[in-house]
Amino acid sequence: MFEEIRWHGRGGQGAVTSAKILADAAHREGKFVQAFAFYGAERRGAPVETYTRISDCHVKRHSQIYNPTVVAVLDPALPKILYLKGLSKNSTLIVNSNKQMEFSSEIDCTKFWVDATQIAIDLKLRVSESYITNTTMTGAVAKATGLVKLESVIEALKNQLNERIWEKNIEAVKRGYNETHPYNNGGK
């Protein structure tokens, strides 16, 4: 097993934390992991990429992820060109969207959608002007890929986040897990 997960969000949405929670969850299940980001001039709202690697053995690679097995998109308004790069037909794409977002037929990977923004609105997961979808998307990735168990994500979340925000975010993870839908055409 060697999985490369690329997260796409905007500065302030918590994509770094998504990458860490998933890595922490996989580590709880005995996997070797890595979670990192490309750091530049950190600006709220600017597109950001973060990365999680999950492997059966020690991860030797330190470069960014160019050919992801999984892509998770935290913000539906990100330009598609940013997150579709490097996807193959064996990849899984999970988009925060309120409907089955349309992609050109060349994007023939397995696709899922989850309305993470609505979940954030319902749970009042908001920091300044941003709705926070990062924890919801970790639940969505767990469901769509089966890489980690829901319970592991919740335990990892508790390890990564301050106790005062556990409750809402655990609810977000559970809803993300339960409300992730495959695309109608069998996910393709």
Add this chain to the structure above:
Amino acid sequence: MTVSDNRPKSLGHDEPKTFIISGNHAAAYAAKMARVEVVAAYPITPSTGCIEKVSDFVDGGTMGANYIKVESEHSAAAALIGASATGARTFSSTSAHGLLYMAELVWWAALARLPTVMSIVNRELAPAWSIWAQTQDSMGLRDSGCLQYYCKNNQEVYDSVIMAYKISEHEHVYMPSLVCQDAFILSHTNAPVDMPAQKDLDDFLPAYEPKHFKLDPKDPVTHSSLAYPEHYRQKRMNIMESTHRAKQIIKDVCADYKKRFGKFHGDLLETYGIDKKTKHIIISHSSIAEEIEVSVDMLKNKGYDVGLIRVRVLRPFPDEELRELCKNIETIHFIERAPSYGFKGIIAIDTMAALFEGDARPKAFHHIEGLSGMDVTAEYAADLIEKDLETLK
């Protein structure tokens, strides 16, 4: 408790644990568990995370060090020098311009034979402004006498900081150590780091007790008075001897650490995929080298007879070890993040000087790669080597 009560506390490590943490935090945990007594630091990206974590430990009461707030890196190094001279175990962390600003005092610490340890996050220098990885900041201090370790992953950062104290404080060494990691690629990447139980670490790393002298008002000695050339020369030749002697001490300490905790990242250098018949050797360093291990596997699968040497310790330099490993090879391929402007890569320069004292004259290929943290992917590095080898046909 086996530790005398006057050592600074380090709470929370009764059992071995694994944390998924950044390279910065790995260094901070190591400083805490080494029962460092004095920390002085000034924040600079990307090493800030390390001293922030140390400051959290101290503030939260789990680390008993004295944390001295200073107004600059220059002052941070000065505080470490004063504290270390009194016999305290000292720690700091910095990067790039921060390290260059303290450079005068890094030399001072070395020439005063003070075994302080610093976690260095290797970062580019400006202009143009860059916060990403490159190793010139610490390699520029190559000749200072500091022992320099270049780590390939977060586990090695943790282990190397601990071992650096044992090596630097050895009575036949007494030199400072710089434990270096790549900006962001390690400093901000979260990966599992295994840590032993505190009591086992305490057995490995006892309190620092200087055997030569201490700065002590009750037993006054003069430091840094004028030395006439014959005395000055003797002091510097002693440093030459001590740093050479450190090679064996590094090997011994790494072997002991491996025996106790099962962690080994090579001593002076680490090899990958090399046997007595290997004809083509890649030489690299830091995190790039770990990714190149993947390249070596790829190239071997394609039928190429290649192996990798990672120079883990730049000073003292593993000259004899390199001569031995390279004596029958045909080509040597340097992939490094550290140019010496006007000549070649810094590790290439030192390696070729080392080989000149032997008979081997492999053909050398030089690649300066990964500047400003640019990705050197396994595929890219494999491609470089393949192209080098094609020129031989």
